[in-house]
Amino acid sequence: MSVQNEAGRQETVAPTASAPAIELRGISKAFGPVQANKDIAISVAKGSIHGIIGENGAGKSTLMSILYGFYKADSGQILINGKEVHITDSQAAIAAGIGMVFQHFKLVENFTVLENVILGAEDGGLLKPSLAKARKLLEQLSDEYELSVDPDALIEDLSVGHQQRVEILKALYRQADILILDEPTGVLTPAEADHLFRILEGLKEQGKTIILITHKLREIMEITDTVSVMRRGEMTATVKTAETSPEELAELMVGRKVLLRVDKKPATPGKPVVQIENLRVVDEQKVERVKGVSFEVREGEILGIAGVAGNGQTELLEVLGGYMSGTGKILINGQEIDLSGKHSNGQTRRARGISHVPEDRHDEGLILEFQAWENMVFGYHHAPEYQKNALLMDNAGIKAMTQKSMDKFDVRPPNPKLEAKSFSGGNQQKIVLAREIERNPDLLLVGQPTRGVDIGAIEFIHQQIVALRDQGKAILLVSVELDEILSLSDRIIVMFDGQIMGERRPAETNEGELGLLMAGITDEKTEEAGAQK
């Protein structure tokens, strides 16, 4: 693939002695005292794929928002095809040929694909001509770029991968020449991601320019021609992808050497801590989410559950965490626990030695409006050591304890009185992790421990999880990041559609095999199955 890239670039670079497709000069943007973008300069050649990589809060999203007219830069110039443009709003961005695919899709769920494509770009008061035009274009595009979507399907019936294609089609319908994708693979299976990359390659061959924003080094290495690294609002480097390495990029992102692989000893599993037999979970819509799952996690091992989001992992964690009911049997240290939800809740589970780092730290793990110290006892606020007397909580004691935990887990800034929403994603996650690990649990449930967390913090969080394992604790890890599953787990099970598709040892498998299992099949038709929900 890299050879192809090389050739492709030579082809396009040579005639573009003219002007780059998009050029930024000295873009700066401040939010109050925070300098989100500082003197940013990039130049992206026509018909190339340019990656922008950086940690959370490095300023990637701000930069893209400026390009798409959501923010106005304090200073600097934007040039499209060598001509300066003033992008005052998204209409101006579209007029300048810029199309954006957001991380969170902006689609109307109960509209069809066609209706979404023409939304806001109708030719007149009557929809019929626009719809007909869009239908024709969609047919054409689906042939050209593998961008096939049923034009009459409702968005809510489409898989995430297909929804993303609709976003791309929307941009192309508006005749975008420059396509910006913000973290496009976050919600995709590996197969869907591969398909997306093929689409992007196809678009590139047709002379479109693509800017890919991501924090995944692997994707940058796989598909981009050039890559810019952002750190703390500044563009620290722009390099040719072929001439760099993931290690170098990580160092440029974080500002120091980073261990990309988790350094850990082989596991020495002991007796089982949790045994699950034939667990079934039905959600509020009466849909069966977990369909008879059985497994166990032993002392001193990390069991990783791989799977695309929404295949029952969340419900599995919630039942174990005590706030969803299920049927079947779960033993904790040999004792059966209540699954009906009648005699148990999060607090009774915690009393059993189960700690839980939930998948969604914004909606579950933390109260964003609460200060750090209040969050540090969240779920444990009934524990006797946090009470001053029968009536009042020991707020001063909790603050002191929080200070210690924050120092130990390197939460920055180490200020217990700061509201949780003021911390970066990585530091928020460290607060949750500190709270749950410091309780010295027998079983730690961890959902998406590094989602939205920067590389430097990922390293730290992984170390903490491994350290807990080495103390002989059982850890159940759920993650949609295959890299994370592969590097952290001692055993891996793959979930698809509420069932376990198989169990593997990390040393004896690879992303390809796991990706197939995650799509629910074992033969070659990965793509279609991955696309159908």
Added chain:
Amino acid sequence: MSKMPKWADAVLIPLISILIAFFFSGVVIWAIGKDPFVAIKTMVQGAFGSTQGVGYTLYYATNFIFTGLAVAVAYHARLFNIGGEGQATLGGLGVTLVCLAVPWPHWALALPAAMIGGALFGAAWAFIPAWLQAKRGSHIVITTIMFNYIGAALLGYVLLNVLKVPGSMLTESARFPAGAHLPTFHEMLAPFGINFNKNAPANMSFLVAILASVAFYFLIWRTRLGYEIRAYGQSETAAKYAGINPARIVIIAMLISGALAGLMAINNVMGEAERLIDNAVEGAGFIGIAVALMGRNHPIGIFLASILFGFLYQGGAELAFWESIPRELVVVIQALVIMFTGALDNMVRVPLEKLFLAFSKKKEA
């Protein structure tokens, strides 16, 4: 990163909002051909110029503190209790039944008993909407509004058919026994040599309201229950994760809210009227919403906002009396204050934030 210092958020914004509201009130008064400066002078003098005025202002404020706290405690659990009016009405019934049940020898005995009666009846009236919300998902805004009407009708029925003194033409209960009389400010302050106006209705309940505010603070920010109420109010999913039972919090928060609204009756029924009359609450339940909103659901803010609305009530009455400015216009002034402090909060906040931002930038440079 906070955009503004806390004091600006808590003090400056409400202050500017009030000034804007007063400005527009002045414009309205000027438009009907009266002098706005005379009007404001009449209001201030009427509300604070004499001990009688102060006595009325604090009497109204006491009502608003109770209903304001009631709205605020529910709001911390993200429940919009619009039923303060009905809960206070029922609280009045509870207080009345207690006061009439026994020939009370001394107010020190009657007051705690009446407080329990008022709180119980208020809480009971809040319990039904709370239960419906927690177990059946009926929206608490709708049900509490409905319960205001039911409460008013129920009170009318009870007054007419149960509590009315036989032979009397008035739809009101019998007068409370003398032992249930709460000391007024006049009686409370006389031992200290302060001559407070005899006719002013401010009474002992004002101190109970202050105690309730302190208790409110401890409940919300110092106890486990308050912690759980606030946690549930911020995120129901997070509360579930933490093992907090949402239904339990909804019901408990509403019971406390109803009890606080019901407590108001020790002021208006026991302290002032000394009998139960129809429509004794006079809209204080709704003013409580404005007070809680303006006071940012914090007891100190609620206290200050209550004084402000006490001033508007009392000063407004004086205005209507002396300046022949129609009573409806006083309502307009109140509405302007509510609108600017509550609904149009961002109109002041956003420019002020920008101002502070520009200022802090300058300082850096």
